Amino acid sequence: MAGLTNLALVLGEPNCTTSSRFLFRSVYHPAYRPPRRRTGEKVQNPTYHPVCFNLLCSMAEQVEDVSTLPLPDAFLDFLRRNGLDPSIYAASHSTPRYIRLKPGCERHLMEIEAEIKCKLKEVSWLPYFYYLSPDVGIARTKAYQEGKIYGIDAASGAAVLSLGISPGDHVLDLCTAPGAKLCMILDLLGCSGTVTGVDVSRHRLAACRTMLQKYTLGDCCRLFVADGTTFSLIPVRVCLNSKSSAAEEQLEVYKEWTPRRSWKERKRAAKTRENGASQFFSQIQDPELIFYGHHSGVVGLSKCEVYQSVNDHELLQLGYDKVLVDAECTHDGSIRHIQKFEQWGWTTLQRRVLDAERTDFLTVLQLKLLANGFRLLKVGGSLVYSTCSLTLSQNEDVVEQFLSQNASAELLEIDAAQNWPCKSARIPKTLRFDPMTSSTSGLFIAKFTKLAV
């Protein structure tokens, strides 16, 4: 508390109030945005003298070191019920931040270090990953803006590596936004294969699209706003033969993607959204294509070809090579996420994390996402199911239920995990990254393959 009071004094605020915490955090973490003001609440805009910056950073670090979160009883109960240790939520300073260097940018490392004024330490167990000191902001750096580095937790990187992506793979990322794992998948694929990103949230997927464009990573990617529990479109490789026929038959085909849609196209898209399905899309449910790269396979195809679906039997051959189901969850494994409820209000946590109806809804959703992701996987392909929850109900219980309902599903050992700082979970072959021992955000990972039965 002493650190916080001193900091408040530097800021000209004698009382150590919640608002002073917001003030220093907005300096300390450049990416931090203060919560929206409630009506009538007065928040003054602080002005900072640049010389204070370093002092503020080091003081803020001290404050973070000594801070403990006043976790509400309901959350403590939730943790107890799930056998989780509450002390992990008081230890934000011990969970480092990570960045991934875009492959091919190794030669720029010294330049990047000079720009962020900090030596980057490599993560020994994860290629292209570096620890980032908590007081180093990257959002405004040239390296970040040019897409040479991006922020992604090391455990998330491990989930992507678990997929075992090979050049030429057709990958489905069923809950893709905001897209950190999608970026890494695209990085690993290079310029071969395709990635189909799906998310039910339009605004989150739009942010994901912006990120792909900024990092120039979207060449092999297409993005659909769609419900991952019913999404049914196959990878574009199976449409390639019909490419020329579409052109020959002079059907309306997808041209190069342009962020500026014509008035006619925007009107048609809005109408499609309004009606659920336009005449043109009447044969499909409601996936909306909001981005496609030059080599995503979409350019030159007719809409019927992109939106063709096949039956479950055909999917066994024509499905995706790799599927990632990074399912929506309570996010309780993300310490930083839980800490944000200090500002958002613990009642919001009650509603979003602890509410029994919400958690029941989530476990049903997770099972449905996993089942549909698996349906879209071809025989011999691999699927990774991950959540950033540490609870049994959203992880092991979902996996057990899924296995009991899918005879062709088999759990796979994650070979790459031998040197990872994770633990075996309750079910053999499944893994848990735990903030206390892994120095990463919490993550559960299970890998499956599809057998020919």
Ligand SMILES: C[S@@+](CC[C@H](N)C(=O)[O-])C[C@H]1O[C@@H](n2cnc3c(N)ncnc32)[C@H](O)[C@@H]1O
């Ligand atoms: C844990 S986040 C995914 C994080 C992402 N994979 C990444 O690495 O940045 C879960 C995502 O699932 C999405 N989601 C929730 N329900 C969904 C559904 N029924 N179908 C598809 N996406 C869904 C949410 O909008 C959210 O963006």
